[in-house]
Amino acid sequence: MLVIASPGQGAQKPGFLSPWLELDSVGSLVDTLSDASGIDIRRHGTESDADTIRDTAVAQPLLVAASLITHSVLFGSLTLPRPDLYAGHSVGEIGAAAQAGMLSEENAMRLVAVRSQAMARAAAAEQTGMAAVVGGKREEVLAAIEQAGASPANINGAAQVVAAGDEASLAALSENPPARARVIPLQVAGAFHSRFMEPARDELAEQAGKFATRDAIIPVVSNADGSLVTDGAAFLSSLVNQVASTVDWEACMHTFADQGVTGILELAPAGTLTGLAKRDLKQVARFDLNTPDDLDAARAFVSEHASASKES
Template sequence: MIVAVFPGQGSQTPGFLSPWLEIEGVRERLEAYSDDAQIDLIAAGTEWDADRIRDTKVAQPLIVAASLVSWHALAGAQHAVDGVAGHSVGEVAALVAGGVLDDDEGMRLVGVRGRAMAEAAALVETGMSAILGGDSEAVLQRLSDLDLTPANFNGGGQIVAAGAASGLAELSATPPQGSRVIPLSVAGAFHTRYMAPAVDTLRAAAATLDPADPATTVWSNNDGRAVTGGREAVDLLVGQVASPVRWDLCMASFAAAGVSGIVELAPAGTLVGLAKRSLRGVPSVAVKTPDDLASATTLLTGGVE
C-alpha cells in the first residue's frame, strides 16, 4: 500500500514554487488557483519574503496549491496511490487527490479557511511551539498547567502546543524535563478554541459544496480513521480547524493497513521526517522540487529509491 501525504502550514519557504513554474501548464494552473483563492499565488511562491508568506491567509492556499501542482505532475503514477491523508490544511489537498473535491472547490475552500483563521488569530496574541521528547504525560500536564492546548499529536515523540503567547514563553523558559521546545513560524493557535470563530465561517462555505465519496482511502486527522463519505470528510475538515490534529493516529492507521511506501507532496519534508521516526523501514520520498518526481514515480510504480 502506497500512501500520498500532504503537508501543513509552516512547510512553505520563500521562492519554493519557482522550479515548478518550469513545467508546462503549471503557470496557467496557478493562475486559476489564484482566482479561486483570491491571492496571487505565483508572486507569493516566487517573490514574497518569509514574513509575507507566513501570513495565514497566504500560507494556506499557497501550500495547498503547491501540493496540487506536484500531485498533478505525477501524472500517470497517481493510479498507484492506495490512500491519501493531509496534515492540518493539507487535508484540503488530500480531499482533492482523493476525489472528494475538485481543484476549484478545494482552492476556494482553502482561501476561505485561510482568511477565516487569520481573522480569528488576530483577535488574541497566540502561537504554537513544538515539544520534542520528554514523557508524554508530563508534557500534557505541563501544557494544562499553562492553559495551553496540545494542538498536534505528530507521533515520534512530538507534540505541538498552542495558546496564548505568554504561556508559550513560559513553556520555552521552563520546558518539561527531557524535552526541547521550538517556537513555530505560524500566526496563531490553530486547532484550539481560539479558532472557533473560523469554524462557523468555514462551515457556511462548505455547505455550498457537493462533495463526492472518496475514490480512494482518505484518512482523517480527527481520529486517524478512514472516512467513507464525502460530506463526512468535509465536515470533519471543518471541525478540525478548532480541534487537535491526530497525525499520530493517521500513521498508526497507515501501519495497520500495511503501508509499504509514502510519498509526500510539495512543499515536502516534514511528514516524511515524522514517518521515518514512527514507521521505521517504510520507504518514502519527499517531493520538494520537480527533480524529485522521478524518485516518487519509481516508488509508486514498484521500485524503491
C-alpha cells in the same frame, strides 16, 4: 502499499514553485487555482519573500495549490497506478480531499481561501501562539500542557507535541516543562487548532454548504483520529472541526502502519512529514517530491509501492 501526503503550514519556502512553473502543463492550472482562491499563486510561489508567504491568508492557499500542482504532474501519466491512501497535515487535508476526488480543485481552493482568512482574523483577535514540546513521556507532556492552561494543537509523533495558547499559558509551560522535554516557541501567527480558532471554525461552518462534495474511491486518513474516510460530506465536516481541534498526525501514522503502508511520498514542499515518518515509521520507505527533477524517481517509487501495480 502507498500513501500520498500533503504538508501543512510552515513547510513553504520562498521560490519553491519556480521549477514547477517552468513546465508547460502547469501554467493554466496555476491560473485556475489562483482565480478560485483570489491569491496570486504564481507570484507567491516564485517571487514573494519568507515574511509574505508566512501570512496565514497566503501560506494556506499556496500550500494547497502546490500539492495539487505536483500531484497533477506526477499522475499525468495514465499508466501510473494510483495510491492506496491519501493524507494531509492540517491544511494539507484540503489538498488530500481534492486528490481523492472529494472536492474539485476549484472548490478546494475556495475552501482554503475562506479557511485561511477566517483563521488569520481569529489569530489577530488575541495575542496567542504555539510552542513545540520535544521529548518527554506522552502522558506527562499532555498533563503539563493542560496544567499550563494551553492545549495540544498538533500531536506530530512520539517525541513531539505542539501546544497552543495565550502568552501566559505558553510562558507557564516554558517555565515548568515536562521532565526530559524541551519547549521551543514557534514563529506562528496564533494558537491554531485550539479554542482560540472557534470563531474561524464557526465562520467556516457557515460557508461549508457552498462546497459540493463527492465520495472518494481512495480513502483519506483523517487528522481527527486516523480513521479512513471516503464520505465526502463527512470529511468536509471534519475539515471544519479540524480548525479548532487537535491535529493527530501520530494517529495517522499508526493507521499507515496498521494498513501495511510500505511507502510514503510527500508532495512539494516536501520533507516535514517524511521527517516525522523517519522517526516513527522506520520500516517505511520515504520519498520527497520537491522539483520536476524528482519525477522519474517519484514515478518509480509509486510503481514500486502502490498495491494496484502488484495486482496487475
